[in-house]
Amino acid sequence: MKLSCYFYAVLSSALPLIISSANAADYTEYDDDLLDSFYGSEEMVEIATGVKTQIYKAPAVTNVFTAEKIKNMGATDIDDVLETVPGLHIHRDPNGYLPLYTFRGIYSSVNSQALMLINGVPITNSFRGNRGQVWGRMPVEAISRIEIMRGPGSAVFGADAFAGVINIITKNADDILQNEVAVRAGSFNTQNMWLTFGGSSEELKYSTVIEYSKSSGSNEHVEIDRQTANDIVHGTNASRAPGNVSKRHESLDIRTEINYFDFTFRAGLQDRNNQGGGAGLVSALDPDIRQASKRWNIDLNYNAQLTPNFKITTQATYFNTSQEVKNQYTIFPAGYAGVFTEGLIGNPQVWEKHTRLNINAQYTAIKDHSIRGGFGYHNADMYRIEETKNFGIDPSTGLPIAPGSPLVDVTDTPYVFIPEQSRQNHYVFLQDIWNIANDWQLTAGLRHDNYSDFGSTTNPRVALVWSTSLNLSTKLLYGQAFRAPSFVDTSAINNPVNIGNPNIQPEEMESLEIVFDYHPAQDFGLVWNIYKYTWDDIIQLVPVQDESYFLYANNGVQTAYGTEFEINWKLLPTLVLRANAAFTQAENSKTKNDVPFVAAKQFYVQLDWLFADEINVNFKTHLIGERLRDETDSRNALKDYAISDLSVRWQPKNLPVELSLLGKNIFNKDARGSALHLPNDLPLPLRSIYGELRYQF
Template sequence: MKKMIFAPFLIMASLTIIADESVADSDLELMSLYGGEEFISIATGVTQPIAKAPAVASVVTAEEIEKIGARDIDDVLETIPGLHVAKDSTGYNPIYTFRGIYAGLNPQVLMLINGIPITNLFQGDRNLVWGGMPVQSISRIEVIRGPGSALYGADAFAGVINIVTHEANGEEHFEAGARYGTFNTKDFWVSKGGSIGDLKFYGILEGQKTDGFNEKIKADAQSLWDMFGGTNASLAPGSVNTQRENYDARLELVYKNLTLRGGLQSRNNAGDGVGAAQALAENNRLSSQRFNTDLTYDNKAIIKDLSLKVQASYLHTTQEVEGDLVLYPAGSTGPFFDEFGVPIFPGGFPDGVIGSPEVYERHSRLNISSFYTGIDKHEVGFGTGYYYGDLYKVKESKNFGINPSTGFPIMPGDPVVDVSDTPFVFLEEDERENSYFFLQDIWQFANDWELTAGVRYDHYSDFGDTVNPRFALVWSTTRKLTTKLIYGEAFRAPSFVQTRAINNPLLLGNPTLDPEELKSYEIAFDYRPNYDLILNVNAFYYEWDDIIQFVSDPGGSTSTAQNAGEQTGHGMEFEARWSATERLKLIGNFAWQKSKDRNLDTDAANSPEKQLYAQMDWQFSEHWNLNLQANWVMDRNRAGGDARSDIDNYALVDMTLRRKSLWRGIDVALIVKNLFDEDAREPSPNSDFGAFIPDDLPLAGQTIMAEIRYNY
């Protein structure tokens, strides 16, 4: 199968070589094809032209982010070939789906901010109360499609997303802006940069507040319990709960070789989507307070031919509930039925079924890395590091289960009971340690050939050792064509909810889990026939083993996490970027993938098998710019056993009209998302009882925003 996939690309490379043999471009002309924004560092830790980097990678700059009218990083990531942003039912959190690798909590993707992971221990994702991330502080977003564990360790699995914030470069700068639009959505930001002597600084404050869109779902989990229990408690049909109030602050200070960063992400009054248990509730509100800081010493030449980078970082993150979290609304019997399907509490819970879980974590990292260039034609990188993660506090209050004070069941109508610091809490408090060492060599063994080989060893305190290698051969086939052959392995660490969940009536953790594993093979071509046109195409094949799934326990109603799943996938991605004129740029990409669940012998679920993206950016006069983009999401399959028809395809069209220098330093814009008010939906999960949200998860309809910004 792999030979069949790669053969057409080998033929294409051969034909291109023949066509270019007579071309006599100079090396200087070659380098002029790469602008300063076409460089990437996350592929190796060394800054390289993206065409020469040993990875299939994309970079989106702040200028491009502004042109498409993005408010959140998800608006940007949906433009990347082979990457689709789906939605989780709880909180409408993003599920970043690379190449058919889909999981509800999305721990198979590593997100970095300035190269530092923000993975949480509880779910293994960014945070259950994520709330999005605004874009005004962002200088660029770098994305690698494919594994990166040889450099970054755990969770650099299906892909790596690195968010690079604006640096303190010493330039005097001030910017302020605001937006207002549909659903009472309000954004603001203010930033300032400059220097005081040798000290450079940059700071920004951003705020977002919205009532959330009003798209409705027809039925929910409570609709099903109403059928079983004879109740009428469901709030469906009803609107999803997506309101939020966010505040983000970032500060960077640079003094010679030292950089100090600090960040705050405050999430308040956040809605729970279609409900934590896929049942609508009226007043559920969540919050999260996340604080990070890091100190970096970076000396490019501490001695001859040797660089040194030392970085220490700290992240504190919380997942909190404002008031009570209603899992099932007032009058519900909850999912409590005996073996004959008869409700255990036939009168229902007068205040609804309440369960309010809260989690508090702290993460500390120390990393040391170095690159040595004193060996001819080699650039050797090596480093070591230590991570300590502590899920130090778990809180829970609920009105069901066992009352730890009496030892008897909590009955409907009883007050909510705090079970924190008792054996009846939903999750064990625990910690995780990780120490690692990596080695990498970039070897230019011939003028046009470069081999990157690397390996990383990780030791974890809870599941042991793992070794992950990678190899990438980059061939400058001609002055216009680069060919890459890439092999990589990756692992995904089990989350604490998969290893330490207890007292859950449905799902139980398993402390003996192994990490998930991935092996990936890629071939890629970067072709730049002239200064105005870039063509990229790649093909891939992967094997995903030891997938962690919750498997039904014999003779019981619970399911326990097991390394039970296996999946393979293959596909291709194509991207074109054409500067048709000085003022007109066209971008397009197409991704196709076919992934198979090897246990069920069925197509893998939920990921789009085809994606098509097109963008036109047109500066039609000196001060006016029009950006149009369209995104088609197609051919998503249901999970095995899901009797619903396939998920509907959709196409979203966005428009941004921008006027620069309306007055001195003032720009204005009109941003319209989902221009034609398409009924677009992301897949809702299936269960042993069927789909609780049968008509899937609706996305926002037409959204209109007006923007004003001032630069000085």
């Protein structure tokens, strides 16, 4: 009732403004050329419907970042871009320093509610339902554009398009105007190199981007870790704290694309090697952890306009991903509990392969309707599981492994941490974009997914877009979404703490939102949205009566409301302001308590200044505030923090070079992310400086 009253009160107060704007202007049709001059021709989005649409007409709340915007803001990693989106906050998991993309207060420790796509293909691991535990980083030089949709998107994208969707579109030959080779170096022995090239021959186009990165990682300090508390209990001195968060990495990324007539072939590799373990698997420091992951994909696409009113798209994809241990995972260090002389060690490794076939068509022969429909198939196969450990049951004897014993290989035995398994999904969807009047457009869609393990789910969406006036569009959005249970949720075994539940069902989301997109002048735009949602059947760990372990179950309910503001304003011919703010109020519907870890307030300001014809300066500041603790954590709420970055780019005329100086956290603020088992929390990166040289040829 509280959420509904708030939502409708704000809506009713805004309606007079909308109506007066409508009466004051002739809005018989949009002047698209005028709006394109404000938004730019690049401000077309496909993520909202699967069809390219002008962003102000898109039936969703979206953001677009082109390669030029990404470069100008000094971004070196995709996280630098995503952190600027209103309502999206990046938490850091102490385990591996994994980025958790938290949309609108929808937080979980593995981040399976945010869907990431590369060229429309999910890169989700079925093992944990996220991008993989060994994510590393994602450089940006191969990226042509990033489209982000806030809110549910399962009617278009299916599973895990829950809190938000991120689609990364890589560069093709048309995006590469000049070949480029570049280097970047700076703090923490960081070295980046990349090569970008493309070309064409008649109807054949080709492009490749190769990126290599190596760094010893920033050296934020952890004074006390989880093992420190164990030492007090057991009278030991095993903790490796004080020590540093381990963020070293070595990575190789390759993206290539070939276009021939109506066919597109893409291939990609994300190779992560010698990656550190963050603050440790369970927040017990281990600077010696080395982990790795390989993600490689291929996709073949056929996209043809068969008749003026009929277009067909077919996509076949293969995606292979792994989570590997290069140097063993010491969960707790040597001397743990006074009996594990080598430490408590467990080395779980996972390999998956995913095959997909998607076929969809768009039909526009019916007046005022654009109908899109299709069907598809997905096979997720976790085909290889390996594990060595020095605890649990020894499969050769059937007896517990004695503390201090050598590592035991439990691969291909009933004592492994999870069995090999697969799941299949068949789906069908239908969407209609109906121009019901000159200034009214209704988008309605429905998708039905059928899974081989947990059953079926159907998710609708409805969006009404009203061209209220020449310079105002109003959107009313409703959608449902689901998050598929991961294999860990359903099938984890031989874990002394957490056990999977084969009867678990998908998480569900229902969302309602109103959006005002106001653009009164060519150099000014404002977007304001208000939303509320209910997140139901949240998969959580619950205690089991008379047992020492927890069981995954559909146990939680969360409701939330919030608002987000965005402004883009060309203050001067040489100065552009981009700013946004987000406010979220999320409540645990069972306990009536505010939800922990949610950044209830976020503010962002960015200034782009063309200092001279050859010099561009970008300054940005991001403030995060009001993050509560878990109810089991008696510490005070986390302190607010503000991080500022600065980049300066010099591109001399008539020379094929570009020089840049990039500074991150330039004021060296001591910012902290929440970590239950680190008394002083998880330190975020301190100041770093990088120099960059690009050469075009």
